[in-house]
Amino acid sequence: MTNTNSPVLEMQNVDKHFGGVHAINDFSVKIERGKIHGLIGPNGAGKTTIFNNITGIYAPDSGKIFFMENDITKTTPHKVAQLGIGRTFQNIRLFSNLSVVDNVIIASNMDAKYNMPQAIFKTAKYKKLEAYLREEAMDLLGFVGLSDKANERASSLPYGHQRKLEIARAMALKPKLLLLDEPAAGMNAEESLDLVQFVKEIKSHFDITILMIEHHMDVVTNLCDHCTVLNFGKTIAVGTPAEIKSNPEVIKAYLGGDE
Amino acid sequence: MIELFSQINGAVSSFFQINTYLQGVIIMMCINIIAVLGMSVLTGFTRLFSFGNAGFMSIGAYTAAILTVQFKVNFIFAIIAGALFAGFIAYLLGSITLKLKGDYFLITCLGFGECVRVLFNYMKGTTGGSAGYPGIPPYSTMLFCVICTVLAFFIAWRFIHSKYGRNLTSIRENEMAAEAVGINAFRFKRMSFTFSAIYAGWAGALYAGYLMYIVPNSFNLAKSCELITTTVIGGLGSLTGSVFGAIIVTVLPEAFRALANYRMLLYGLAVILIIMFRPSGLYGYKEFSLKRFIKGIINLPQNAKLFWERITGKNKIKANKGDNGND
Known part of the structure; x- marks a missing residue:
């Protein structure tokens, strides 16, 4: 049914107001399968609002959002996640008091296909499914390099590991589209280089499409195939990282007097 | 059926030399444990506060009482019916109120508990009103209550350690993140609320069978508060902690009979001390x-x-x- 050439995510003329603030103004984007798309712009440009519109935290005032040709404009957050959009948050949101491995297992709740009596009587099916989920979660933790921390409390991890755990948790959903909200925030040059490598590995290993918000230009240039630059809710440039870097409008709005 | 249970119970209690007074304490302990386990699932694992669980106890108690007295239903079925009916009401109430954020849910629960009490006071024809509902068969023998408690703990334990409990805990930890991994927070909160009401109804039904006479005012706001404080004392996010909490809260007033009038004062003191020295309760986030x-x-x-x-x-x-x- 799904055309292989059709975009994974398409947003058509999306508008969102908060009172008098026009957070996003007539925003349109098409994200092709297997690409990494960057969303950049200064603070308050409306990037996170776009993420929240996609994931259904709030519905846009007008415009349409399609995911794999399904209209998800007014879909609730958990439905969007179930359809196959995983996300991370700008300010990390882990299940802090739970263990690292439980954080990942919770995200695979849709694969836990047993019912209440089966759970209470611990039937063979329940045991098999639970063991399988744990094994899968451990595999995922092994992939992101956190398997030795599996039983530690999520909040006890250092910052960089918490970022990785949040991405691992999003990947446990087996998403087709991954939304990363400033994954390199608060990282130094070396750490962000590490992150670039990490995102590349994830992308090739799981064969997914990524939409990311990022401030670090070196991360964007190293990772993104395409970029959309926003300022005050308006799209001011679209193109490859190299193109937008030389766009005078972008330099004026965002890159500032660096050049 | 009741005779059989009380005969076995008599044999067991004479074997262990448990006198009637001690049996009563154990029965009250069991009833409290069951109600607090439900509260623990709701408050400790989902972080929802309900000041209306005494209302669900009341519903369970009156349902079981009316079924056994008026319709001569077997007491086991009457207890099950009482618990399920309380759960059903919670399901309906939760469907309306759990979409509200934060404190509103708490306020509606508080209102609900009081409404049930006042309603049962007025429904003189069916509940006997404030004069009480007498003549309930004494089905809550010590042995039966202990069996119920073990069963309740077993079910709650398995429930919490399966995906259901995990999903509830994820809502407690971070609701937005839980939604972002595909968990329908509203549905699971309602499940947790229904679960706690079933347990409250179960406890209420046992209470009716123990006292053989119930009045609406024994399920007042103070009872709801007692359930919450017990859960907090025992430890949020710990089933074994809740059991310890319930045991302490039942046994201590018995041990300090002379201070019975200062019970609520001692509760307050205990809660303050625990918040000061062990903010997460006796067994916060840990099982025994x-x-x-x-x-x-x-x-x-x-x-x-x-x-x-x-x-x-x-x-x-x-x-x-x-x-x-x-x-």
């Missing part, structure tokens, strides 16, 4: 483990010394040193 317990007993003198130093705020550095020395 025999191994840790034995270790604690062996190191009791040192632990007591450390605890005393912590209370008096003396020698913080020295206390830490002592801690390292033990390891």
